Amino acid sequence: MELDQKGTAMANLTINGKKIQVDVEPDTPLLWAIRENIGLTGTKYGCGIAQCGACTVHVDGVAMRSCGVLVSEADGKEITTIEGLAAGGKLHKVQQAWIEHDVPQCGYCQTGMIMAVAALLKDNPKPTDEDIDGAITNICRCGTFAQAREAIHAAANA
Amino acid sequence: MNQHVMLNRRAFVIGTAAAGAGLALGFNLPFGGAVARAADGSPEVNAWVVIRPDDTVVIRIARSEMGQGSLTGLAQLVAEELECDWSKVTTEYPTPGQSAARGRPWGDFSTGGSRGIRGSQDYVRKGGATARLMLIQAAANEWKVPASECSAASSVITHLPTGRTTTYGKVAEAAAKLSPPTDVKLKASKDWKIAGKSLKRLDTADKTTGAMMYGIDFKLPGMLNAAIKDCPVFGGKLKSFDEAKIASMKGVKKVVRVGDSAVAVVADTWWHAKTALDALPVEWDEGPNAKTSSETISKWLAEGLEPSQAAFVGNQNGNAMAEIARAAKVVEAVYNYPYQNQATMEPMNATALHTGDKLDVWCGTQNGEAAFATAVQASGLPPDKCDVHKLLLGGGFGRRGQSDYVRQAVLIAKEMQGTPIKLLWSREEDMQHGFYHPVTQCRMVGAFDADNNLTALRMRISGQSILARLRPEAMINGMDPATFQGLAPSGEAAIGYSIPNLLIEHSMRNPHVPPGFWRGVNINPNTIYLESFMDELAHAVGQDPLAFRRKLMAGHPKHFAVLNAVAERIGWDKPAPQGVYRGLAQVMGYGSYVAGAAEISVTDGSKIKVHRIVAATDPGHVVNPAQVERQVAGSFVYGLSALFYGGCTVKDGRIEQTNFDTYNSMRISEMPKVETVLMPSGGFWGGVGEPTIGVAAPAVLNAYFAATGKRIRSVPLRQQNISFA
Numbered sequence: 033m034e035l036d037q038k039g040t041a042m043a044n045l046t047i048n049g050k051k052i053q054v055d056v057e058p059d060t061p062l063l064w065a066i067r068e069n070i071g072l073t074g075t076k077y078g079c080g081i082a083q084c085g086a087c088t089v090h091v092d093g094v095a096m097r098s099c100g101v102l103v104s105e106a107d108g109k110e111i112t113t114i115e116g117l118a119a120g121g122k123l124h125k126v127q128q129a130w131i132e133h134d135v136p137q138c139g140y141c142q143t144g145m146i147m148a149v150a151a152l153l154k155d156n157p158k159p160t161d162e163d164i165d166g167a168i169t170n171i172c173r174c175g176t177f178a179q180a181r182e183a184i185h186a187a188a189n190a
Numbered sequence: 191m192n193q194h195v196m197l198n199r200r201a202f203v204i205g206t207a208a209a210g211a212g213l214a215l216g217f218n219l220p221f222g223g224a225v226a227r228a229a230d231g232s233p234e235v236n237a238w239v240v241i242r243p244d245d246t247v248v249i250r251i252a253r254s255e256m257g258q259g260s261l262t263g264l265a266q267l268v269a270e271e272l273e274c275d276w277s278k279v280t281t282e283y284p285t286p287g288q289s290a291a292r293g294r295p296w297g298d299f300s301t302g303g304s305r306g307i308r309g310s311q312d313y314v315r316k317g318g319a320t321a322r323l324m325l326i327q328a329a330a331n332e333w334k335v336p337a338s339e340c341s342a343a344s345s346v347i348t349h350l351p352t353g354r355t356t357t358y359g360k361v362a363e364a365a366a367k368l369s370p371p372t373d374v375k376l377k378a379s380k381d382w383k384i385a386g387k388s389l390k391r392l393d394t395a396d397k398t399t400g401a402m403m404y405g406i407d408f409k410l411p412g413m414l415n416a417a418i419k420d421c422p423v424f425g426g427k428l429k430s431f432d433e434a435k436i437a438s439m440k441g442v443k444k445v446v447r448v449g450d451s452a453v454a455v456v457a458d459t460w461w462h463a464k465t466a467l468d469a470l471p472v473e474w475d476e477g478p479n480a481k482t483s484s485e486t487i488s489k490w491l492a493e494g495l496e497p498s499q500a501a502f503v504g505n506q507n508g509n510a511m512a513e514i515a516r517a518a519k520v521v522e523a524v525y526n527y528p529y530q531n532q533a534t535m536e537p538m539n540a541t542a543l544h545t546g547d548k549l550d551v552w553c554g555t556q557n558g559e560a561a562f563a564t565a566v567q568a569s570g571l572p573p574d575k576c577d578v579h580k581l582l583l584g585g586g587f588g589r590r591g592q593s594d595y596v597r598q599a600v601l602i603a604k605e606m607q608g609t610p611i612k613l614l615w616s617r618e619e620d621m622q623h624g625f626y627h628p629v630t631q632c633r634m635v636g637a638f639d640a641d642n643n644l645t646a647l648r649m650r651i652s653g654q655s656i657l658a659r660l661r662p663e664a665m666i667n668g669m670d671p672a673t674f675q676g677l678a679p680s681g682e683a684a685i686g687y688s689i690p691n692l693l694i695e696h697s698m699r700n701p702h703v704p705p706g707f708w709r710g711v712n713i714n715p716n717t718i719y720l721e722s723f724m725d726e727l728a729h730a731v732g733q734d735p736l737a738f739r740r741k742l743m744a745g746h747p748k749h750f751a752v753l754n755a756v757a758e759r760i761g762w763d764k765p766a767p768q769g770v771y772r773g774l775a776q777v778m779g780y781g782s783y784v785a786g787a788a789e790i791s792v793t794d795g796s797k798i799k800v801h802r803i804v805a806a807t808d809p810g811h812v813v814n815p816a817q818v819e820r821q822v823a824g825s826f827v828y829g830l831s832a833l834f835y836g837g838c839t840v841k842d843g844r845i846e847q848t849n850f851d852t853y854n855s856m857r858i859s860e861m862p863k864v865e866t867v868l869m870p871s872g873g874f875w876g877g878v879g880e881p882t883i884g885v886a887a888p889a890v891l892n893a894y895f896a897a898t899g900k901r902i903r904s905v906p907l908r909q910q911n912i913s914f915a
Contacts, residue, residue, distance in 0.1 A: 057440065064461035068415075073407035074400015076584070078535050079617045083850040086535060114400035127398040134390050137820060138257030139397030140535040140584030146398060165859030171850060173535050173585050174257045175827025177861035179820065 043103045048116025058104035063087045065103050066113060074114035074143045085170030088144035089113050095151035114143040117150060126150045129187035137174035145170040149184050158188050225366040233366035235324055237295035238268055238317030241362035245345050247274045251281050252296035253306045254556050256586035258879045259817035260306030262391045264314055266813055270385040271318030275345040281392060286562035287577030299558035302591045302707055304780035304877020307813055311875055319374040328365035329356050379811055388816035405539045405554040405581045410610035414443055415460035416602050417467045418613060420452040420623050423843035424702050426477040427451050436466040446605050448598050460614050479702040479843040487701045487840060494652025494697030495633040501695035504674030508691030513646035517637030521730045523723060525903040527715035529838035530627035530708055531853060536584020537620040538595040542603035543610040544569060549576040554583035556591040564593035568600035588707030592625050618848045625706020626838055628654035630715050634723040642731040646691035655698050656705045675712040675779055676884060682781040686749030687742040703840060709828050713779040713884035721775035721888035735774055736762055748808055749776055752785040755806035755867050760787040770801060773892025775885040782809040782876030786885030792897040797915035800862035800890060808869045809876035815868055821878045823864040829886025831856045834914060837906035860914045
């Protein structure tokens with residue numbers, strides 16, 4: 033991305049299939065560009081240091097913690113947020129399973145967890161419990177893990 | 191979930207005139223034929239129930255939803271008595287300002303102490319039943335038949351002799367003009383059709399799409415964002431800051447002194463505000479606590495364990511001191527429990543708009559009325575010019591019962607009148623400016639006679655009181671009764687053992703770190719102390735921990751029943767699988783009886799795998815079994831996270847942990863299988879959000895002893911190099 037004299041640049045982000053030019057410093061975390069500059073607030077701030085996973089999005093199909101990705105690193109890449117997970121007006125199978133199993137409690141961490149699970153199932157359509165343990169490392173303080181595990185298996189078998 | 195509709199203030203003012211303060215909650219007499227209306231004009235049958243012409247039933251929920259599911263549970267209770275069509279139910283929050291203006295028709299908004307359901311079940315059910323009778327009466331009036339010939343089901347009213355029907359939506363307007371009946375009969379729980387069932391939550395769908403709005407997501411046109419730093423040492427003050435250094439940074443609009451201890455940067459975006467705040471040179475007056483550390487606090491608390499130190503007596507019978515002095519055998523141990531942060535996933539935040547003559551605040555809060563009172567006080571405006579609009583909480587766990595962040599947001603907004611300000615704390619600010627689970631130590635002494643009968647138990651707790659700091663009006667002659675949760679002689683947190691000579695005391699020592707309510711509050715340490723020590727006593731006389739407890743529980747049948755239930759389900763009388771060890775614990779808290787049994791294995795003495803938990807709960811009544819099961823399982827996540835990873839330490843007067851890298855939380859790989867046994871015995875209403883957390887840690891610690899022969903008396907395990915496998 034090109035810097036102007038103030039150190040700002042127009043980042044070319046592709047968010048949920050739409051190309052968007054964002055006037056933001058290149059060292060801004062992608063999380064804050066998504067939430068504040070683009071206005072999509074389903075991606076949550078939890079820690080800012082890539083520990084909790086509440087801000088998980090897909091960057092070129094890979095689940096990443098957007099608080100730890102700079103806008104400059106996301107420039108030109110395909111980014112999917114929770115708002116873009118449903119396709120053609122139909123919820124993603126992970127979202128459907130989440131609803132069927134009534135997974136969320138407070139729900140704040142759940143959009144990030146759903147994004148992590150959606151990426152897992154794309155790479156590993158029938159994950160074992162061990163696969164889930166290794167791939168899903170999101171913090172949930174309410175403790176939705178048992179229902180989340182059920183919903184992951186249900187989505188895998190959907 | 192449908193967005194909580196802002197109610198129409200004018201409509202409420204009409205209702206207010208007739209609402210005598212202190213009348214039965216929610217039942218305002220109509221005033222001059224005027225009907226209180228929701229914002230869309232739909233009539234309010236009473237304060238709890240609004241019915242739209244299309245038969246949508248809007249149920250008002252005064253308590254806050256923070257994940258615990260009581261929004262759905264309370265709606266189930268109203269709908270049960272209302273006899274409405276559950277598929278047409280939606281909910282909305284009234285505001286604390288409206289409540290104040292109307293004479294508190296919705297009662298207490300406070301959502302803590304596991305009171306959401308048990309504290310309001312009676313009056314919300316009456317709200318539903320009263321509305322049903324008024325709707326039936328309105329239909330009967332229209333048909334010119336006696337109401338006794340009509341009945342209602344699924345929002346349809348039927349005149350039984352003729353089979354004629356109408357719907358709630360058609361008669362709501364007329365019903366709203368009727369005087370409410372005064373004596374309504376509530377259903378017995380055995381007749382419930384909507385309550386008592388595992389209905390799906392009403393607020394799930396938007397939580398899976400990103401559409402759910404939490405406080406952090408709230409926006410207004412022209413809104414600016416604030417980041418804040420409070421003095422890192424509690425009790426310290428803001429001395430000075432050099433705003434010229436950041437004035438030219440991108441997006442910065444203003445630097446604001448907030449009270450006497452904090453500074454905030456206001457900018458176009460929060461990221462700009464936070465970046466500038468991090469660059470702002472700030473000088474603090476750290477005050478008298480700047481040298482306090484965990485070590486100095488620990489030393490002070492240890493002094494309080496000595497019998498010579500003054501203490502409040504929370505429970506006593508017989509003469510424990512004399513019995514211990516002449517015992518055949520004495521067992522003694524000292525335990526401790528650290529500070530803990532609630533660490534809600536959504537950091538503290540609030541949005542405030544102060545126009546000079548009016549204030550509105552939007553935030554997640556566990557206590558709408560306290561947030562309102564704080565906002566009024568900070569705004570300098572009269573109460574009828576202020577309101578607080580509640581949004582969904584990204585976790586509460588007791589932290590959002592405090593309104594410190596509301597006060598800060600209002601003070602900033604007051605400096606920037608006409609501009610909406612969203613204040614958001616960084617995770618670091620959140621970790622270092624909590625109201626922490628209080629720190630305590632405990633000396634346990636048990637005495638046996640020559641036949642190995644337990645003759646005396648003495649328990650000396652030393653440490654911090656929550657109420658002394660946060661609710662001094664609830665103290666009893668200087669004593670904090672909440673310190674004795676799970677240990678009291680009677681009431682909603684009573685001890686489950688009869689011991690001939692008993693003495694339980696609290697030597698109060700209040701360090702400068704602010705204490706607060708933290709899921710389960712004092713049953714966390716108290717159940718570790720008592721239930722670990724009951725195990726120690728059993729082993730000291732070579733008895734089985736379950737059999738040892740049972741002998742002391744004859745006079746406590748409900749405690750006994752839940753303990754037996756987990757023992758039976760986990761197979762206590764049969765050998766555990768190879769390499770697996772078991773532990774038990776029980777407690778009463780928040781009006782409910784709970785017990786837990788854990789199966790664990792231990793590798794190299796330091797890696798614990800929790801395989802299986804069985805948890806039994808008798809809360810009297812269960813409104814939504816699926817949600818109760820989630821509260822029970824979630825209690826193990828929160829309780830075991832605190833046991834393994836928690837513990838906030840103090841250095842140079844401040845909390846050392848700053849984020850989830852130093853204050854970690856359990857992940858899905860560490861989650862045991864939790865089997866829940868719900869055994870409501872009726873006759874009382876207990877809470878479910880908190881009691882189970884009491885047994886989470888001691889059940890695992892007792893299993894750890896069974897596995898290793900090593901007794902752990904200090905939390906967290908990470909400080910002893912013990913971790914999840």
